[in-house]
Amino acid sequence: NAGVTQTPKFRVLKTGQSMTLLCAQDMNHEYMYWYRQDPGMGLRLIHYSVGEGTTAKGEVPDGYNVSRLKKQNFLLGLESAAPSQTSVYFCASTDGASLAQYFGPGTRLTVL
Amino acid sequence: AQKVTQAQTEISVVEKEDVTLDCVYETRDTTYYLFWYKQPPSGELVFLIRRNSFDEQNEISGRYSWNFQKSTSSFNFTITASQVVDSAVYFCALKNSGTYKYIFGTGTRLKVLA
Numbered sequence: 001n002a003g004v005t006q007t008p009k010f011r012v013l014k015t016g017q018s019m020t021l022l023c024a025q026d027m028n029h030e031y032m033y034w035y036r037q038d039p040g041m042g043l044r045l046i047h048y049s050v051g052e053g054t055t056a057k058g059e060v061p062d063g064y065n066v067s068r069l070k071k072q073n074f075l076l077g078l079e080s081a082a083p084s085q086t087s088v089y090f091c092a093s094t095d096g097a098s099l100a101q102y103f104g105p106g107t108r109l110t111v112l
Numbered sequence: 113a114q115k116v117t118q119a120q121t122e123i124s125v126v127e128k129e130d131v132t133l134d135c136v137y138e139t140r141d142t143t144y145y146l147f148w149y150k151q152p153p154s155g156e157l158v159f160l161i162r163r164n165s166f167d168e169q170n171e172i173s174g175r176y177s178w179n180f181q182k183s184t185s186s187f188n189f190t191i192t193a194s195q196v197v198d199s200a201v202y203f204c205a206l207k208n209s210g211t212y213k214y215i216f217g218t219g220t221r222l223k224v225l226a
Contacts, residue, residue, distance in 0.1 A: 042217055
């Protein structure tokens with residue numbers, strides 16, 4: 001039981017490049033989330049999904065897109081990376097009964 | 113509006129001291145959930161506890177205890193006899209019943225010195 005996994009763990013991009021972060025969970029959770037963590041700002045919600053085929057905007061969605069084609073996967077895309085998107089990105093899935101969020105190990109992204 | 117405030121940015125204590133991490137929340141909903149998460153230096157976020165708005169009983173788990181007071185909109189976390197392994201960033205979070213979103217505080221970095 002791997003829980004929540006994220007790929008890749010580290011990435012360096014140049015301004016304007018694109019990339020996709022992959023989140024996978026094996027707990028059969030319906031709800032999945034993407035957060036970014038920046039110093040002094042805690043965790044901010046980018047996008048979330050309440051089920052396969054559905055997505056919704058969070059607090060800071062600009063510059064990001066997401067897709068949930070399969071229940072176990074939640075993809076976060078950056079179409080044209082900017083230095084302001086340098087951050088640590090966390091994916092989480094939620095157990096509907098306990099409401100606890102289970103987090104992946106994070107992806108450290110640097111945009112030069 | 114929903115908001116979670118963790119006013120303590122960083123706390124340093126000496127091992128075996130007791131320490132309390134403060135969490136103050138704002139919400140207009142009558143049904144909501146409060147959480148604490150731990151982020152050790154390794155970086156992963158670990159769920160510690162969930163408290164429902166309709167259950168004001170305090171909870172104790174080993175050296176950890178949580179004090180929920182609706183009257184002051186606070187959900188404070190106390191570590192008794194702190195240990196070096198308790199060094200981490202601790203986040204408080206809020207979720208209203210009618211939403212899927214979680215609101216996190218900015219975190220409190222706890223340093224326990226040997």
